[in-house]
Amino acid sequence: MAAITSVAARVIYNSRASEAVEADIAVEGGFRGRACAPSGASVGAAEAVSLPGGGAAEAARLLREGAAGIVGADAGDVEAVHSALRGLDGTQGWSRVGGSVAYAVSVAAAEAAANAQGVGLYESLGGADGARFPYPLGNVLGGGAHAGAGTPDIQEVLVCPVGAQSVSEAIATNAAVHAELGKVLRERDTGFTGGRGDEGGWAPRIGNEEALEAAARACERLGHTLGREVALGVDFASSTQWDASRGAYVYGRSGDVRTPGEQADFAASLIEKYRLVYAEDAVHEEAFGEMAGLAARFPKTLVTGDDLTATSAERVRRAAQARSCSGAILKVNQAGTLRDALAFAREASRAGIALVTSHRSGESVDSHISHIAVATRSAMLKTGVLGGERVAKLNELLRMSGQGLIQGMADLGALR
Missing domain, CATH: 3.20.20.120 (Enolase-like C-terminal domain)
Known part of the structure; x- marks a missing residue:
């Protein structure tokens, strides 16, 4: 088990110079993962809501405020990380915290777990x-x-x-x-x-x-x-x-x-x-x-x-x-x-x-x-x-x- 020990969030800029959410996940042993959520210009009606009404800054703030609910989850268990994120946002389309938070945390957690195992992310998944x-x-x-x-x-x-x-x-x-x-x-x-x-x-x-x-x-x-x-x-x-x-x-x-x-x-x-x-x-x-x-x-x-x-x-x-x-x-x-x-x-x-x-x-x-x-x-x-x-x-x-x-x-x- 690679238990999550800390969660950090920040706003950075993507290739269009638009704000994006980036998350850092640390696990036991000091291993880390980082992921930045992408965004689409052509967005389908059925996909997750990318950001809440307040944009990337609000999404990052909500993640920081809810980080305690993610700490302790097994970073290598995609189901456990998903459940922890659902504790922050129970809406069907991630409209409260935004799909960007869901993406950044879940992918960063998987990377941290792979690093803890000493294997590539593709091998871990x-x-x-x-x-x-x-x-x-x-x-x-x-x-x-x-x-x-x-x-x-x-x-x-x-x-x-x-x-x-x-x-x-x-x-x-x-x-x-x-x-x-x-x-x-x-x-x-x-x-x-x-x-x-x-x-x-x-x-x-x-x-x-x-x-x-x-x-x-x-x-x-x-x-x-x-x-x-x-x-x-x-x-x-x-x-x-x-x-x-x-x-x-x-x-x-x-x-x-x-x-x-x-x-x-x-x-x-x-x-x-x-x-x-x-x-x-x-x-x-x-x-x-x-x-x-x-x-x-x-x-x-x-x-x-x-x-x-x-x-x-x-x-x-x-x-x-x-x-x-x-x-x-x-x-x-x-x-x-x-x-x-x-x-x-x-x-x-x-x-x-x-x-x-x-x-x-x-x-x-x-x-x-x-x-x-x-x-x-x-x-x-x-x-x-x-x-x-x-x-x-x-x-x-x-x-x-x-x-x-x-x-x-x-x-x-x-x-x-």
Whole structure:
């Protein structure tokens, strides 16, 4: 047992220079863990409330005031830490203290326990036997809530190095595609100044399909064949376009208005034309039926729920019953605690739904999600290609590879 001996909380700043909650946990023997809660710009309706009304400062204050209720809990027991946090906040969505507190404390506690055991966090949470590296899924072009006016309505154009034989090769491939895409964009528009969105993807003035054309061209100029060495993906973030009052998807930048059927057809057309290996939130967060149609139609594409599944065991069960998706995003802060995120991961895995552990747009240099991705046997780790807070996650994978405990890359199965 690694009993918690002290809890500290502070407000720091994330990659968007927004306030964030960071927690320090100490356990018997003087071992420590630290975690900073990330935050999203595109937030699903079903995810945990990130912060209370008073923001990060109030969240940190509430944690300090309630720290005595956490001291004594076994840091290595995710259930015990979850229960202690529930003593501070009994609301369903963590609206009293905020999901940021739940995240920071539960992840910092797990890190402290791993340090006390003298093992990596991924070993403590999931063991090393059978562990493989997730494929890095890199944001190379941003739009939507992650970038400014004139960028695409679709939120992310992504690249996945599906042919890579090692994590180092995978990271290098994504970096090369990102750099080549910058050249393609400058050739296309000499006025492009190299602006980037929240997650490090290029943020040009460009249409939705033009963005994919540019990314495909960058891959091809590097000698890659789409679907063989590399593959493209899209985060549609369709809930941001969905207007329930009109029953339609309203694209504010392109001016398009699509019925639910037209939206599904639009997503299908991009999947087919660009051989997408990954399609996230192609329809809005309650459209389980339309999502199921896409999953059935494209078995070689990871049709993935983010807002749809919201790192909720209950929602992923619903998705499994409806056969709505073949992949699901794992974001610990959507659930709140590490315990709830791991319960979601188990539920998804039992249903044969591949996991994609993901960063958020507002990040720190923490690298816990790299360990969580390996521990949960995630197929992919969705993070950026550029930016210190994104590269930190990739560098941690490289450090882990040097230990020699993780063998090879994840099995992408039917996606290859």
